[in-house]
Amino acid sequence: MKKTGQKKLLNDLSNSEYKYGFSTDVDTDIFPMGLDESVVRAISAKKHEPQWLLDFRLKAYHKWLTMEHPAWAHLQIPEIDFQKISYYAAPRKKQAGDGQQIDPELVDTFNKLGIPLEEQKRLSGMAVDAVMDSTSVKTTYKEELSKLGVIFCSIGEAVAEYPDLVQKYLGSVVSYADNFYAALNSAVFSDGSFVYIPKGVRCPMELSTYFRINAMGTGQFERTLIVADDDSYVSYLEGCTAPMRDENQLHAAIVEIVVLDRAEVKYSTVQNWYPGDKDGKGGIYNFVTKRALCQGESSKVFWTQVETGSAITWKYPGCVLKGDNSVGEFYSVAFTNNYQQADTGTKMIHLGKNTRSRIVSKGISAGKSQNAYRGLVKVGKNADGARNFSQCDSLLIGKSCGAHTFPVIDVQNPTAVLEHEASTSKINEDQLFYCNQRGISTEDAVGLIVGGFTKEVLNKLPMEFAVEAQKLLQISLEGSVG
């Protein structure tokens, strides 16, 4: 009985694997492959950027040339030829005269993805910035937001319209020299979102960016910058998908968040880049640097991430808790199946007094995948009364997968209290048996147990995302039982 059930599921799976795997036939303005100084200059020229930004890019490019590809992660990364990637691709507008009109193909694409891009969908109540390949396609609800003084636009627009703000904060959290991929991104980043919440404003709706890689042979290097001024609040969502292709595509993004006095930022990600097929062919390399700087006192940052996609994930959203009494929290579910590899976790750097952080990480590995949690909790000399709690649980489904935990705890202050707990085990046989004897099939039982396992994290997601994430996990789980 059980066997046939499983077989059926496996058959279903080959069809239901990745439902965002289509590609859109839009006319694309694409740079030839390769990277040198002229490409960096060309990107900058294409976007009519001011001199300071070009200088920033060039500085980053020259730094990048001196850097080596990082090898410390628990990942098998095939050699990446950075000269075989195109560093700029933009959907070309069909009617040149009709400035604001978006290509209907694009609208279709985003409709397929379930992104409320068109104005008539305003009832869904979420402001969206959609980024296809290298450029931001359309930002919704701009007018409503601008009444409150909230700036939500593509970073390209922000550079043109609010150069002072961008210049002040760009690179202030993630330096261009931070790491190999941060330097690469700083040199060639093309678009992304910019958010500024003025003093005392609670952003009335969720802001969301949807990233889509469409063109072949390109990399996506987007950059997101969020600045929350004193006493403000914003909840920001990020989603991403890509077409199914045999080749590996590179996605190297930077997210910077600056949080000033008493402000609060929630950043949620559902990462569903194409993970490659069941034999490990294709898929996105997702090498991302995300960091929040809690600069002001009593500022707060919450990272929530659901990682189900990408062939390789290399990502450590971090918080620098500089302001006194600031709070950083990190909630993560990382699911890997087939030949996926994930090395993900967080950094909590306590610098201010009475800073608090909390880490809840749930890793699920199935198939032949490798899933690692890597984290750093550091308490500086002056961080009196710092407090951290970390919990990392891993669930193993199947004989050939791996689950790893690599935390680093570094304490330089005697008043700090840090706790770290980690556990790794397979799905409890007793729980499965209990479900079975109540008439729940093994597949459903595993789904239930995984649901329970990840609930603590999924609960932190905004409603719509939580539902999507749950579905995503269910799909990813299919066929991994046995």
Add this chain to the structure above:
Amino acid sequence: MILDAYISLFREHRAAFNAGAPEWLARAREASLQALADSADLSELEAYATDYGMNPNRLQPSEDPAKVFSCEIPGITTYNYLVFNDSCYAQPKRQLPQGVVDCPLSEAIAKYPDLVARYWGKNNTCNANWHFNQVFAQDGLFVYLPKNTQLDRPIQLVNLMYDNQPRMAVSHNLIIVEDGAKAQVLVCDHAYGETQYLSNRYTEVYVGAGAQYEHYKLESTNDQMTNVSTVSLELQAGAKVLTNSITLHGGRTSNDVQVKLSGEGAHLSINGLALGANRQCISNHTDIWHKVAGATSTELFKYILDGESQGDFYGLIKVDPGADRTMALQTNRNLCLSADARMQSRPQLEIYADDVQCNHGSATGQLDEKALFYMQSRGISESEARFLLMSAFAYEVLDNIGIEAVKDRLRLMIERRLRGEKYNCATCSMCK
């Protein structure tokens, strides 16, 4: 680079170093020498950066080693061996059960070449410390317990550094406990004098099926001491091993314990306690490798750091594919007492099998304020309350020590240490 100096020292004195060494050892030394010369990872060799003196020509000490140091833990009776700098001396009169061999390693290489060759380096760590040791180690302790033998008292090995100029000592111990045998080994590290010392001590232990082995390592040296110690253990089916590394006083201490659980039902209990003060650096590095199904391990390491001391804990648990029913528990707890103390903890899990239960917990903090308050409200002074909590914290690691006399002595030493009194090792002649 100072490493080159050591390499050329070996080349210059090759004949002296290889005197009495069988061909396989001379070949292994050349291979290790090459590995050191090629070593790209120089950070591993950081400890060797100072220029120390070595003793390639095996010059005898000017004083009688037996008179320089004698362990006076009250009530302890052991088979006593002394590694004086880098040469091993055995207690002259001793009666061991039939078939048990204990002698200086240099003697064992000559007398039991096959036995030594069969085990030597079988489970080596292949890192810079191993290669350095293999090239330069001339002596150490050799113990062989045949099947089902049992010793009536522990073996005590005292590693003593004693010189009036900067000195490096490299020694190698080989301990073979065959199936069903039972042994306890107590290793005490001491240093005497005001000069800079570096020791590289490598201990290989092979524990046969169903055998029981306990390994205690106590360090009470001085600020000028850099102590690099590696214990590599391999456990066969049903073997039970307990290790405990206690670091009380030293300069830079690096304890590396590498364990392979190679037989079903093997059990490992690995423990450590470190009390850091002044500018002490204490690092404990443990590597537990579950290679087969059904083996278990428990790990407990605790640190109390004061002054400007630094603690480092790295604990890796690796579970191979197919090593089902593995149970591995790892705990690391640390107390930081002063503003300048620093603790780094890296508990790592690397798991490639699904039917396992692996947990690790790491906590760093200070004494529980509520417990302190409670005790004070019952009329216990704050300093006494602090002392009680700290000693309770430390004693947990001592609980499983199987030699009562050592346990009692350690309690006393830790108590003195936590009260800020003089805490050097007991009443030995050095501290008098």
